[in-house]
Amino acid sequence: MEGALLSVENVSVYYHTPQGETEAVRDLSFQVQKGEFVAVVGPSGCGKTTMLSLIMGLNPPSKGQVSFPQGPCPMGYMLQRDNLLEWRTLEKNAILGLEVQHKLTEESRAKTVGLLKKYGLGDFLSHYPSQLSGGMRQKAALIRTLALDPEMLLLDEPFSALDYQTRLTLANEVFSIIRQEGKTALLVTHDIGEAVSMADRVLVFSDRPATLKREVVLDYPRGMTPLERRGTPAFQDHFAAIWKELER
Amino acid sequence: MNYSKEHAAYLRAIRTHGWTVGLCRVLVLVLLLGLWELGARLGWFDVFILSSPSRVLSAIGRLWGEGSLLIHVGVTLYETIMGFLLGTGLGILLAVLLWWLPFVNEVMDPYLVVLNALPKIALGPVLIVWIGAGMGSIIVMAVLISLVVTTVTVLSGFTAAAAEKQFLMRTLGASKGQTFVKVVLPAGVPHMMSALKISVGMSWVGVIVGEYLVSKSGLGYLIVYGGQVFKLDLVMASVVILCVLAALMYGAVALLEKRFRK
Ligand SMILES: Nc1ncnc2c1ncn2[C@@H]1O[C@H](COP(=O)(O)OP(=O)(O)O)[C@@H](O)[C@H]1O
Ligand SMILES: [Mg+2]
Numbered sequence: 001m002e003g004a005l006l007s008v009e010n011v012s013v014y015y016h017t018p019q020g021e022t023e024a025v026r027d028l029s030f031q032v033q034k035g036e037f038v039a040v041v042g043p044s045g046c047g048k049t050t051m052l053s054l055i056m057g058l059n060p061p062s063k064g065q066v067s068f069p070q071g072p073c074p075m076g077y078m079l080q081r082d083n084l085l086e087w088r089t090l091e092k093n094a095i096l097g098l099e100v101q102h103k104l105t106e107e108s109r110a111k112t113v114g115l116l117k118k119y120g121l122g123d124f125l126s127h128y129p130s131q132l133s134g135g136m137r138q139k140a141a142l143i144r145t146l147a148l149d150p151e152m153l154l155l156d157e158p159f160s161a162l163d164y165q166t167r168l169t170l171a172n173e174v175f176s177i178i179r180q181e182g183k184t185a186l187l188v189t190h191d192i193g194e195a196v197s198m199a200d201r202v203l204v205f206s207d208r209p210a211t212l213k214r215e216v217v218l219d220y221p222r223g224m225t226p227l228e229r230r231g232t233p234a235f236q237d238h239f240a241a242i243w244k245e246l247e248r
Numbered sequence: 249m250n251y252s253k254e255h256a257a258y259l260r261a262i263r264t265h266g267w268t269v270g271l272c273r274v275l276v277l278v279l280l281l282g283l284w285e286l287g288a289r290l291g292w293f294d295v296f297i298l299s300s301p302s303r304v305l306s307a308i309g310r311l312w313g314e315g316s317l318l319i320h321v322g323v324t325l326y327e328t329i330m331g332f333l334l335g336t337g338l339g340i341l342l343a344v345l346l347w348w349l350p351f352v353n354e355v356m357d358p359y360l361v362v363l364n365a366l367p368k369i370a371l372g373p374v375l376i377v378w379i380g381a382g383m384g385s386i387i388v389m390a391v392l393i394s395l396v397v398t399t400v401t402v403l404s405g406f407t408a409a410a411a412e413k414q415f416l417m418r419t420l421g422a423s424k425g426q427t428f429v430k431v432v433l434p435a436g437v438p439h440m441m442s443a444l445k446i447s448v449g450m451s452w453v454g455v456i457v458g459e460y461l462v463s464k465s466g467l468g469y470l471i472v473y474g475g476q477v478f479k480l481d482l483v484m485a486s487v488v489i490l491c492v493l494a495a496l497m498y499g500a501v502a503l504l505e506k507r508f509r510k
Contacts, residue, residue, distance in 0.1 A: 056419060058418060058419070076419075077416075077419035079412065079415070079416060079419075081412065083410070083412055083413050083416045085413070085430070085431065085434070087434050087437075096420065096430070097420040097421075099430070100417065100420045100421060100422040100426050100430070101420070101421055148420070
């Protein structure tokens with residue numbers, strides 16, 4: 001418990017609407033260690049996004065608590081759609097968070113531009129989002145969050161708006177970016193293959209209200225990329241196991 | 249650039265088409281004016297009632313000679329531009345305020361709907377009583393007409409600004425002010441531009457109607473006066489000038505829009 005970066009303890013969330021009360025999350029507990037890549041799979045509408053905004057501190061839990069045992073943990077959030085601002089160039093989009101938090105300096109700007117260049121967007125700094133492919137846009141959105149140098153990244157189905165080919169390549173790239181930058185990651189998805197190819201550990205959520213059904217630790221050899229993992233028998237086994245778990 | 253033969257031919261066809269349309273537009277005008285003049289000369293209709301292009305021209309010349317043309321045009325232009333600027337300025341301000349205060353927005357919503365539906369011209373006599381029979385009433389009329397439509401259009405632009413982008417701003421730790429300046433306002437620019445275009449036309453309506461009701465000068469006054477003393481040449485001349493001015497002002501706004509869209 002002491003080594004955990006994030007600790008979610010017995011958390012429940014209710015939404016109140018005129019139609020009634022929805023229980024979105026029920027008695028959920030789990031932890032994320034520093035440097036870990038954790039994936040959460042669960043059916044659509046089960047309460048995954050709810051859980052992420054809870055961790056981000058945008059909504060309070062109805063019961064239980066979210067804590068950061070190692071002290072405050074700066075977090076970055078990546079959404080399903082890139083939400084780049086069409087009237088800003090790629091570079092201006094990437095520094096949006098720095099601007100908002102009054103952290104824009106020569107140094108932080110240079111660092112962000114450095115990230116864009118390092119990850120293959122260097123030729124497009126003064127392009128507008130509409131001139132870029134979906135994969136590039138999503139990568140730019142990731143760098144927008146990385147610019148603020150978060151400790152942990154919360155990824156909310158970041159690839160589900162992309163076509164299959166792009167999804168696989170981008171998952172590979174994002175994985176290597178997160179590893180290279182040494183970030184902790186919590187990825188939420190309904191795509192089992194995505195979870196099983198990227199994470200160190202998979203949390204399987206039930207239908208709404210989200211509860212933790214099962215935890216699967218993935219034991220790939222170190223240094224394998226998501227694409228390489230997809231080719232292994234272990235991938236098939238984990239995939240089948242989680243598939244079965246979700247079916248039940 | 250090196251294009252294939254087909255592409256060069258395609259480009260030529262586009263250009264030819266553009267020219268043809270432009271030419272035909274001019275032709276339509278020439279034809280209409282020509283028929284009008286011809287009809288007047290050949291006595292197809294009474295020139296006292298329908299006037300004619302040459303009589304309109306000489307009426308304009310006469311106004312110019314008397315030195316009153318510029319005064320009338322100046323008065324009307326001044327009123328319209330004031331009405332337009334104040335109306336859109338206040339309208340946008342009001343929209344910002346209502347976006348900022350959702351509760352007030354919700355409370356005011358039905359009033360805004362009624363105000364928008366109400367023909368503001370009906371308030372003319374009230375304005376004259378309140379403000380007096382002068383330029384003030386005319387400008388207020390133009391402001392009223394353009395303000396409400398601006399507020400409604402711009403506000404709908406603000407509220408349409410992607411909710412998800414506003415959520416993104418929250419995840420980046422932005423304040424409401426920052427979200428407004430960086431996302432909502434720029435996302436609302438297209439709506440603001442179409443509001444300006446509508447508002448330009450509305451200001452003209454407000455001013456001309458205002459001038460019908462109260463004024464001693466301006467193009468609206470000339471039209472009413474000309475009608476009363478049966479000088480249809482003067483009426484037609486004023487309408488023609490009005491057409492040109494309104495088109496110019498609309499063109500200026502459209503140009504502004506083009507610059508902003510870039
Ligand atoms: N703001 C809200 N108000 C009311 N109900 C909500 C709200 N947000 C989500 N819900 C409901 O909570 C459930 C979980 O939603 P969500 O966390 O978005 O699921 P997921 O991300 O797993 O698809 C859904 O049934 C959804 O309808
Ligand atoms: Mg979701």
